[in-house]
Amino acid sequence: MYVLELGGQDDDFAACEAASAASDVSVLAPGLATARGVTERARYLAYTHRACELVGTADPTVESARALLDAATIDREGTVAVRAVDVRASTGIDTQRAERTLGGVLTDRGFAVDLDAPEHTLYAYFADPAGDDEGGSGEARCALGWLETESVRDFGDRQPTNRPFFQPGSMDPLEARALVNVAGARPGATVVDPMCGTGGLLLEAGLVGARVVGGDAQEKMVRGTRENLEYVLDGTGHPDRTAYPESGRWDLFRSDAARLPLADGRADAVVFDAPYGRQSRIEGELRPLVSGALREARRVAPRCVLVADRTWSDAAREAGWTVAERFERRVHRSLVRHVHVLK
Missing domain, CATH: 3.40.50.150 (Vaccinia Virus protein VP39)
Structure with missing residues (x-):
């Protein structure tokens, strides 16, 4: 499974476009969707910024995200970095704290951190419709995922x-x-x-x-x-x-x-x-x-x-x-x- 970081404010339209490059796309939370599979065409989507291999979802708190990552199996080797995103500024989450906390989980597991050119990047998305000024759909969620592809933003x-x-x-x-x-x-x-x-x-x-x-x-x-x-x-x-x-x-x-x-x-x-x-x-x-x-x-x-x-x-x-x-x-x-x- 994958988590998609959607752009714009119309999640249903963004999910419709994403379906041209992914399978079984479904809106998960404001600004986020899941997909069962993703093709190389995801690089050319307009309203999907990133596709990440889904680790799992949890409540939109740093503590829940840490517990989720603690329990996850990580079949990767190499340097890592963590990027936390307060999707549409909807949760007020302290993204720096989230990055430090989740980065600590990874270093405890033996990973070396490289913020400039990591071999693997973990994205932590925090989204809440209650804080979305545009009235987004879906439920409050934290989604963790390893970056798979980014769209060309030119x-x-x-x-x-x-x-x-x-x-x-x-x-x-x-x-x-x-x-x-x-x-x-x-x-x-x-x-x-x-x-x-x-x-x-x-x-x-x-x-x-x-x-x-x-x-x-x-x-x-x-x-x-x-x-x-x-x-x-x-x-x-x-x-x-x-x-x-x-x-x-x-x-x-x-x-x-x-x-x-x-x-x-x-x-x-x-x-x-x-x-x-x-x-x-x-x-x-x-x-x-x-x-x-x-x-x-x-x-x-x-x-x-x-x-x-x-x-x-x-x-x-x-x-x-x-x-x-x-x-x-x-x-x-x-x-x-x-x-x-x-x-």
């Missing part, structure tokens, strides 16, 4: 304004990575975005190794996305290539999202961010556009993630999809993104 280097082509309203790369992971982006998969805009979703899917195919009704967007894909996936804007799998191939086209130039079943997943707008004129145009895009997505792929400023669940069902999950993610006071996971 999203700040890839902000939309740093790309050759930028338009206001472009999606943050952290959110885009999570969405393509939920859709199923990975090496060997083909991911389609029929409303690619500036290409943010395609960039993140390509970075994790998927083959990406994008389209847009505006030639300007197709040209701009081509510039961004060439810069990030093929050129000098690519992050550390040693940290990522080989970028997947990519193709672009200009097309109506309701008439894609793709064969039936051509893709593994479709992911797109539908246009936003509440004015009556725009409302009248959006319904046939989104409905048509959903029908086309159903034709070319068995899975879809739709992002919008409202629920399109009825339109998705009419297009033949099952709404497996839906999340409401607040961007700011006037915008809530509705994320539909369709199968």
Whole structure:
């Protein structure tokens, strides 16, 4: 078993993304989840910071954590370090005291401590929903785990304004990575975005190794996305290539999202961010556009993630999809993104 350190404030969405790289994911406490197995794709999760091999869980006190570690079998050799985390500052735990106490247990067991470059790192997570200002789910817990993998945290280097082509309203790369992971982006998969805009979703899917195919009704967007894909996936804007799998191939086209130039079943997943707008004129145009895009997505792929400023669940069902999950993610006071996971 593993314990996952979740990011953000929406544990259910983070767990949904984590399930793309782990099995049997379940929220344990605010900011924490457990998983039965973890794959190498956990390195590319947006809302999971670390995956640790679970030692066990206890009450969220230093004394309970010490008793848990005292009783644990430790099948490891080499130097160690302890890192205590007060998850979302929810418990008020003295993390330095926790680290000293648990480090003492390990030194009593014959381990040497190396705080700079340890061979093994024990994480002690303390979480309590009663102290979570965001009203997190789950119960108060302490979870101990040996670090297995950490995710690559380079999203700040890839902000939309740093790309050759930028338009206001472009999606943050952290959110885009999570969405393509939920859709199923990975090496060997083909991911389609029929409303690619500036290409943010395609960039993140390509970075994790998927083959990406994008389209847009505006030639300007197709040209701009081509510039961004060439810069990030093929050129000098690519992050550390040693940290990522080989970028997947990519193709672009200009097309109506309701008439894609793709064969039936051509893709593994479709992911797109539908246009936003509440004015009556725009409302009248959006319904046939989104409905048509959903029908086309159903034709070319068995899975879809739709992002919008409202629920399109009825339109998705009419297009033949099952709404497996839906999340409401607040961007700011006037915008809530509705994320539909369709199968």
